[in-house]
Amino acid sequence: MEGPSTPVLRRDPYEVLSVSRDSSDQEIKSAYRKLALKYHPDKNVSNPEASELFKEVAYSYSILSDPEKRRQYDTAGFEALETDGMDMEIDLSNLGTFNTMFAALFSKLGVPIKTTISASVLEEALNGTVTIRPLPLGTSVSGKVDKQCAHFFGVTINEQQAQAGIVVRVTSSAQSKFKLLYFEQEANGGYGLALQEDSEKTGKVTSAGMYFLHFQVYRMDSTVNALAMAKDPEAAFFKRLEGLQPCEVSELKSGTHVFAVYGDNFFKPAGYTIEAVCARPFEDITEKLKEIESQILKKRNDLRQFETEYRKALARFQEVTNRYTQEKQAVDELLKQRDSIHSSFTTVRTIANSGSSTSGSNKAPDEEVSVGSPTEDRTPDAKDRSFKKKWFNLNLSKKA
Numbered sequence: 001m002e003g004p005s006t007p008v009l010r011r012d013p014y015e016v017l018s019v020s021r022d023s024s025d026q027e028i029k030s031a032y033r034k035l036a037l038k039y040h041p042d043k044n045v046s047n048p049e050a051s052e053l054f055k056e057v058a059y060s061y062s063i064l065s066d067p068e069k070r071r072q073y074d075t076a077g078f079e080a081l082e083t084d085g086m087d088m089e090i091d092l093s094n095l096g097t098f099n100t101m102f103a104a105l106f107s108k109l110g111v112p113i114k115t116t117i118s119a120s121v122l123e124e125a126l127n128g129t130v131t132i133r134p135l136p137l138g139t140s141v142s143g144k145v146d147k148q149c150a151h152f153f154g155v156t157i158n159e160q161q162a163q164a165g166i167v168v169r170v171t172s173s174a175q176s177k178f179k180l181l182y183f184e185q186e187a188n189g190g191y192g193l194a195l196q197e198d199s200e201k202t203g204k205v206t207s208a209g210m211y212f213l214h215f216q217v218y219r220m221d222s223t224v225n226a227l228a229m230a231k232d233p234e235a236a237f238f239k240r241l242e243g244l245q246p247c248e249v250s251e252l253k254s255g256t257h258v259f260a261v262y263g264d265n266f267f268k269p270a271g272y273t274i275e276a277v278c279a280r281p282f283e284d285i286t287e288k289l290k291e292i293e294s295q296i297l298k299k300r301n302d303l304r305q306f307e308t309e310y311r312k313a314l315a316r317f318q319e320v321t322n323r324y325t326q327e328k329q330a331v332d333e334l335l336k337q338r339d340s341i342h343s344s345f346t347t348v349r350t351i352a353n354s355g356s357s358t359s360g361s362n363k364a365p366d367e368e369v370s371v372g373s374p375t376e377d378r379t380p381d382a383k384d385r386s387f388k389k390k391w392f393n394l395n396l397s398k399k400a
Helices: 013-017 025-038 048-064 067-080 097-108 119-127 159-164 226-231 280-342 347-357 380-392
Strands: 132-134 139-145 150-157 166-172 178-185 191-198 200-202 205-212 218-220 244-246 255-263 270-278
Touching: 013 025, 013 048, 025 048, 025 119, 025 191, 048 067, 119 150, 119 191, 119 255, 139 150, 139 255, 150 166, 150 270, 159 166, 166 178, 166 255, 178 205, 178 270, 191 205, 218 280, 244 280, 255 270, 270 280
Parallel strands: 132 150
Antiparallel strands: 139 270, 150 255, 166 205, 166 270, 178 191, 178 255, 200 205, 218 244
């Protein structure tokens, strides 16, 4: 299964995406989407160079879109990055049936696989040729979208609703895989992809949401450092919050906004229900979300510090555990040697050894160790011999 991989000749990610080092997350994402669409394999079937450029663009974006990886690269370049842990997007439409089956299998086993959006959907949106269905606030719409296809919805809000905040959520009781997309209107009248949320399993459903609540909201990317966590199961706990990424858009202005549900299943359509609500009736929940987001960010920083302490303690524990094993073996060996020496103090062993080397003696070993009074010779065999001797000396002639 092939996806965008680490280029052999690595260029500066900022150079690849044609952005400056002080570019915002939104500027980086916008540059990536344009280049990814330009070099997408679907649009360049007969151009192998475009496929390599597409991989390079995806690789560069995987660095600059992650705040921690971007910081590491800015500090020490490529050497500071774990290449094996880089997250890539796989184009399902370019995999073929056989590799798609493998991808589906890995996904079923719980391996997070990040997939890219088909070029045809992005191009139709950019050209403004998509059909947009209205989605009034406070309503929901259910449907099924084919794999690698999208259903577009328009959410119209006024000034008061925009100030209160807007939430758009999609759920799937069939646990389908899908993406929730948000498009911004381009100057030519088309729509460019601005936000993307992959569905996550939450209980008995899969869901994805976008929250425009006038404060920084974060999304959870489960594929971040997935390979690194697989190599080190203990890292799964410490890296669990590293996938928390800030959403690039935190508020919407009045007007019509375009969202889409993209089918991300490997073989079948994705069933879904999409709804848009105004946050005004949910003020208490909104404040609770703001508080929880703050606590999670603090906990992420705490975990980073605790991981350092834990690793040191674990190394020390491993050291003393190894010493424990060595000391136990040493004590067992000393006690074994002590028992062996103790068992050497025995007359049986000494006499047996000396008796085997003595010549000219016809006495049995048992007779040599016999020491004591004559009564000790009166064994049952001796009594029997004495009785037989007396019996044979009887004077039988007189009776005759």
